[in-house]
Amino acid sequence: MTLFYNGEILWEGYIYSGKPLVYDEEERHSWEVIIVLPGVEEIPHGTFNDCCNVETVIMSDTVRRIEHRAFQLCSSLMFVKLSTNLEYIGGWAFYFCDSLTSIFIPPSCGYIDNYAFKGCESLTMLGLPQHVQLNQGLFKGTALIKKSPIEVDEDGEYDEDDEDTVIQWIKSINNGEAYALHRASASYDPLSEIIHALVKRHGIKVMRMPNTIGITPSQYLEANTFVDISEKDIINRYILDMMGETV
Template identity: 55%
Template sequence: MRVQTEEWRRFIPGVRMYKGKKTLFYNREILWGGDEFGHPLIYDEEERDSWEVIIILPGVEIIPEFTFCDCKNIETVIMADTVRRIEEGSFRLCEKVHFVKLSTSLEYIGESVFQWCKSLISIFIPPSCRQIDECAFMGCHKLIIFHVPQNTELGNDVIVGTKLIHASPIVFHDHEEYNIETNNWIKNINNEEQYALHRACSCFNPLEDIIYEIVQREGSLEVFNRKNSIGITPSQYLEANPYAKVTEQKIINRFVLEIMGEL
């Protein structure tokens, strides 16, 4: 009889310990009944509160409304690249979530999906995402890194109650105009030329050669510590970026070796 490896077990739905964390491997099950005031199905509240990691398995295209809402101890969410839609309130009130890797095929984030995820510090939206509905990240108090492609349509009050909105220079005068100005500001935080490295480190799939070229042009590794208007450095973007395959240390090593003439 063949022994199942950890790699193989990753694709079996259900709850089990994985890399020391209690993990739900989700595979299209309907876990919640009704609206935000509904009730859990299959797993009771005590079981839902014990989950630390959610892994959305390959083949899942839609995460239904309120599927993981109020799962108090989830820290990590990783989605297979088949997920296209996350419906209303799916991760609402998951107060300990601090790491989310979205599907690279994601097209839509529904209303209040990550509302009141108070520990979430950063989120990187893939280029495939066409729309983020209203209040999607409302009340995510610690959220400061929010990378959004230019083509993504943002609804009203997407980042109300976040650390990022408090850093905004936009003055409230009219609700509709305020949302338009704020959403435009979010997408253009790093548009100035002095923030080229910020853009390179926060984009989808940061490329080593582009990052290295900017560092070379600046002539100093200190550029990694340059803060933008919201106080974030390229180092912080690169470290938080779940799609990055290059590290700051790799760039540093390459830079030093070239200075020493060993490249």
């Protein structure tokens, strides 16, 4: 079932002592797709808390804020397309969204609050502009942090004293000339001309070259919610170039 969300308040009170409004628990558990309609600027606190069967969320570009715990415990959530005008992601916003493997943050976003993606145990792919301010514990318990050089326990927890080091590492994953194509493929609105130029320079095999956490440009490009080009397009153009033809 698909919910076309119009911005109404769907949750009242604190998460563990609050209650759903408008829709009962059975109906909330029936949603598989959430489409946030144009005109909605904010997804309020706890709106989709424990909507455990939601798999897809697509936001209109009017959304500017995702408030605290808005998608907490959406354990089936696999695909999220954020607003291109998003400015803020609240604390615990995607807390324990176990099935989420990737998230791509638009450059309009300036701040992501505490523990926003904590417990997203499948999360490995991240598109993150360098200027975004990150608060504490954002990626604790994720597959991403378990690939880091930071000492973590089996649950992906680490000492709070390591927080600055963690943030620096996250923002440096695709730094350096060797990972220019990874950066381009994970970026907001990656330009086909830049990607094509990098592939032409290094050869088509570079699309399958893993970075330090094992992710390839091909994987970033396929998962990136802001792209309008595909690996197939890139390969076809590369082949035509090698044949001396133009597109």
